[in-house]
Amino acid sequence: MNIQQVNISENNFEQCIKCTICTVYCPVVPVNPDYPGPKQAGPDGERLRLKRGEFFDESLKYCLNCKRCEVACPSGVKIGDIIQLARIKYGKKKPKLRDVMLANTDFVGSVATKLAPVVNASLALKPVKLAMDGILKIDAHRTFPKYSSQTFESWYKKNAAYKQQSYKNQFSFFHGCYVNYNYPQLGKDFVKVMNAIGYGVNLLDEEKCCGVALVSNGLINQARRQAELNIKNIRKSVLEKGCPIVGVSSTCVFTMRDEYPHLLGVDNADVRDGINLATRFIYHLIDECGVKLKFRDGIKMKIAYHTPCHMEKLGWAYYSASLLRMIPGVELQMLDSQCCGIAGTYGFKKENYPVSQGIGASLFRQIENSGADFVATDCETCKWQIEMSTSKKVMHPVSVLAEALDVEETIKANAK
Amino acid sequence: MSANGKSDGYDVIIIGGGATGAGTARDCSLRGLRVLLIERFDFAAGATGRNHGLLHSGARYAVTDKESASECIKENMILRRIAKHCVEENDGLFITLPEDDLGYQATFVKSCQAAGIDAEIIDPELAKRMEPSVNPSIIGAVKVPDGSVDPFRLTLANVLDAKAHGAKVLVYHEVTAMIKEGDRVVGVTVVDRKTKASHNYYAPLTINAGGIWGHGIAAMAGAKVDMYPAKGSLLIFGHRVNNIVLNRCRKPANADILVPGDTICLIGTTSSHVGFDEVDDMRVTPDEVDLLLSEGEKLAPALATTRILRAYAGVRPLVASDDDPTGRNISRGIVLLDHEKRDGIPGFVTITGGKLMTYRLMAEWATDLACKKLGVDKPCVTMTEPLPGSRDEDEMPKGKSFIVKNPIRKSLEGRHGELSSKIPSGNEYDASLVCECEDVTVGEVKYALSELDVNNMVDLRRRTRVGMGTCQGELCACRAAGMLAEAHDCTKKAKDNLANFLNERWKGVYPIAWGDALRENEYAEWVYSGVCGMKQNDLR
Missing domain, CATH: 3.30.9.10 (D-Amino Acid Oxidase, subunit A, domain 2)
Incomplete structure (x- = not known):
């Protein structure tokens, strides 16, 4: 018997050859000595945990789940997943009230939207910030994203839904919590661009938060329920209606494509390829389907593009950058791909604040020195972090496109 | 005192630093005998360290060898008490x-x-x-x-307790001849493998606990033990x-x-x-x-x-008793040979056969015989007296330690029991890792180098698990070699040591070198020859 050909390890963590490149790329290691780094927390730690669960180390909570370790790994080890799964399996610390609040973007968002003026005003007040800092341990330095008084969904139903069926191409927009509760303008911008190139925008029958914040805060069962609901509705859209799913948040898209199956055990194999990111979707339409974008004259701006961690993991920063470069008069600088430090809800927690800002420090310096008019990025939490930590505004590439677009000319160019 | 008046003050010389020899050294010294333990290489370097590490219940032998089975279960229960670490x-x-x-x-x-x-x-x-x-x-x-059961830890714990009770231990010393007066064995000639110097040691009784090598040791005394x-x-x-x-x-x-x-x-x-x-x-x-x-x-x-x-x-x-070609049917029972009675060679005893599980009982038998011959009347206490590392004392002090990570603390405590309190961890350097797969700290290596008879990196591995993890020395070996060079104040020796260690690791990987194991070893070879500048002929 030639056993060498059959005895190949199926255990992903055993493919680690200890080269330690992951630890070099980990943004947490240089700023937090309490974090053992991805190699030790991941494949090394897994052996010890298989020996006995008591070898689990609570310091695994310092992992940002940025996945930069996985991008760096030459052996294909899913280091971030190993760490998240270990936290799910062995972590004993129950999520605190604060974690539950931060993680439930859907619920908190739907309440806050109804009371938006009051919520926004109070969240900006110093006493409120100090109270949240003291009681909830949400760092007082943080600026909360503003809540919109009208959700994207209700705007869409009133102002956009009726005319979408007139377009010859259709797709479904996974708007995510941020667009719905905090920044409907991004959703409106996306509808504007897509309508101009002849694409009708549909919403899913129902969508819930992708669950990324629930996973990182240890609310796994709720995350799984939401993932199942999302995949059910995505399946209906992709398989029954033939409408692909497009999102504007790199993290939502990454989570639904790549985290559902192995972190939450929700199978998405039949629809995974049908879940796409806005900039990549548009790029492919231009590149392969003859879609054209026409821009206004006289644009002159310098944009610095920041690659969010999950965008790096997806490998898709190229599409956003290429689209921005299509706008005449745009000078684009690619910032060094590095973590901004916020990592979703991580940076909001008081205990993580110094680490969070320490991770982002070199990025903030590069942004300040860039001379850019503003920063573009595909992730909403990176936006909050950069706007709080630098003097620059941050825009989504789709919003930049929408602003630069000559709608009339674009419609004409795509009507042929 | 031997017949012609030579004496080193030893009552008994024990040859062999496996579990049996170490256990016998412990038992003898607990009963007040002055002991010299001689080991050719390192503790547990022979069959003791090359088995399953199974704490047999005895069930495996129950049908074919009831005597071994009941010895096993009794020793099993004893080891749970005296050697819990x-x-x-x-x-x-x-x-x-x-x-x-x-x-x-x-x-x-x-x-x-x-x-x-x-x-x-x-x-x-x-x-x-x-x-x-x-x-x-x-x-x-x-x-x-x-x-x-961890055979390295078990053997070392016996050595530590023997030393604590006055035993002298020589590692890397090989017995090259028996000193005889007439038929009587009165001592041994020993060569220091490092210096090549030869020395004679005398004692009224020599116990051969050389395992499979006991065959050759007995031959030096003129006795035939068919192993x-x-x-x-x-x-x-x-x-x-x-x-x-x-x-x-x-x-x-x-x-x-x-x-x-x-x-x-x-x-x-x-x-x-x-x-x-x-x-x-x-x-x-x-x-x-x-x-x-x-x-x-x-x-x-x-x-x-x-x-x-x-x-x-x-x-x-195994002690040959019939011509079974597989060796499976030979009794795993203990063989204690009083060569005075058997071969007319006074002053010489062989303890052999048995297995790791029954090392303590073998030691007890051998020590009982030694006491009888030396006229000492003290009972054996090894079945109740916990070994160092398994005593109910405090483990690592938590306050002063820089070791904050749970897995590292648990690994050190698991390996050394209450002796982990001796491991320095009061600063960041001592708390940092040498071996990342098995969580061995700088402090643990320092402790091993200063207190656990470590001569080289292979010894260090047996004391601490350095290099026993998946990387098989890829990351830890050079760090450990650096510490060895510092401790022995000799870089050249440490470099030779490093090469030996890596080759010893490769010897074990070679038979299964395919897939990820091969990939990892290729990487390790690149690290050592490409980055650390080791010569190709250092690495076989």
Whole structure:
């Protein structure tokens, strides 16, 4: 018997050859000595945990789940997943009230939207910030994203839904919590661009938060329920209606494509390829389907593009950058791909604040020195972090496109 | 005092630093004898460190060798008490596969009970829940009080206690001749393997605890002990597949025990007769690897797709009693030879046979005989007196330590028990890691270098698990070599040591070098030859 050909390890963590490149790329290691780094927390730690669960180390909570370790790994080890799964399996610390609040973007968002003026005003007040800092341990330095008084969904139903069926191409927009509760303008911008190139925008029958914040805060069962609901509705859209799913948040898209199956055990194999990111979707339409974008004259701006961690993991920063470069008069600088430090809800927690800002420090310096008019990025939490930590505004590439677009000319160019 | 007046003040010289020799040194020194323990290489470097590390319940021998079985279960229970930092109380299952005769189970359980082993037939479904890695097609299961035991830790703990009671220990010293006055053995000639200097030591009694090498030692005294070298090969897997020892419920055969031990698990063994010319350099053959894997899969199918770390082989010190070509049917029983009575050679005793499980009992027998010959009347206390590391004392002090990570603290405490309080960890350097796979700190290496008779990196591995993890020395070896160079104030020696260590690691990887194991070793070779500048001919 030639056993060498059959005895190949199926255990992903055993493919680690200890080269330690992951630890070099980990943004947490240089700023937090309490974090053992991805190699030790991941494949090394897994052996010890298989020996006995008591070898689990609570310091695994310092992992940002940025996945930069996985991008760096030459052996294909899913280091971030190993760490998240270990936290799910062995972590004993129950999520605190604060974690539950931060993680439930859907619920908190739907309440806050109804009371938006009051919520926004109070969240900006110093006493409120100090109270949240003291009681909830949400760092007082943080600026909360503003809540919109009208959700994207209700705007869409009133102002956009009726005319979408007139377009010859259709797709479904996974708007995510941020667009719905905090920044409907991004959703409106996306509808504007897509309508101009002849694409009708549909919403899913129902969508819930992708669950990324629930996973990182240890609310796994709720995350799984939401993932199942999302995949059910995505399946209906992709398989029954033939409408692909497009999102504007790199993290939502990454989570639904790549985290559902192995972190939450929700199978998405039949629809995974049908879940796409806005900039990549548009790029492919231009590149392969003859879609054209026409821009206004006289644009002159310098944009610095920041690659969010999950965008790096997806490998898709190229599409956003290429689209921005299509706008005449745009000078684009690619910032060094590095973590901004916020990592979703991580940076909001008081205990993580110094680490969070320490991770982002070199990025903030590069942004300040860039001379850019503003920063573009595909992730909403990176936006909050950069706007709080630098003097620059941050825009989504789709919003930049929408602003630069000559709608009339674009419609004409795509009507042929 | 020997016959012609020479004396080093020793009552007894013990040859062999395996579990038996170390155990005998401990027992003798606890009974007030002045002991010299001589080991040719390092503690546990022979058969002691080259077996399953199985804390036998005795069930394996119950049907064929009741005496061994009842010795095993008694020693099993004693070791749980006196050596708890060396023992994991995992339990064991004897499983019956569809190809096995389920009828054997009844005989097996009856024999176990007769030997005093608590064997309980359980529902195969329950067995699968207890040990999810077990072959799902099992038709029968018996639960027994098996476990695992770390032979390196166990031997060292005996040495430490012997030293604490006045024993002198010489490692890397080889006995080259017996000094005789007439027929009587009065001492030994010893060569220091490092300096090549030769020295004579005298004592009224010499105990041969040389395992398979005891054959040659006895010959030096003019006695003939017919040893039967039976090679047993094993495979180490990269992590634990099982947490309960898995055995086949049938007559003992090849590759029918899977033992979880520390971070890894082991499948073994094979059994084949080898010549004495081979016992110093055992190599695992491709056929043995094939056999171990194909039989191992039957116990736990996941082994087929688990990374193998290395392969190794040991030699059972069986005492030949018949002409069985496999060595399987020879008794594993203890053999104590009083050469005065047997061969007319006073002053010389051989303790052999037995197995790791019964090392303490072997030591007790040998010490009883030594006491009788030396006119000492003291009872044995080793069955109740805990070994150093297993005493109920405080472990690492938490306040002053820089070790904040749970796995590191647990690893150190697991290896050294209450002696972990001696490991320096009061600054960041001492708390940092040398070996990342097994969580060995700088402080632990320092402690080993200063207090645990470490001469080289292989010794260091036996004391601490440096280099025993998946990287097999790739990251830790150069760090450890640096510390060794510092401790011994000699870079050249440390570099030679590093090369030896890496070659020793490679020897174990070679038989299973494919897939990720090969990839990792290629990377390690690149690190050492490409980055660290080691010469190609240093690395074989």
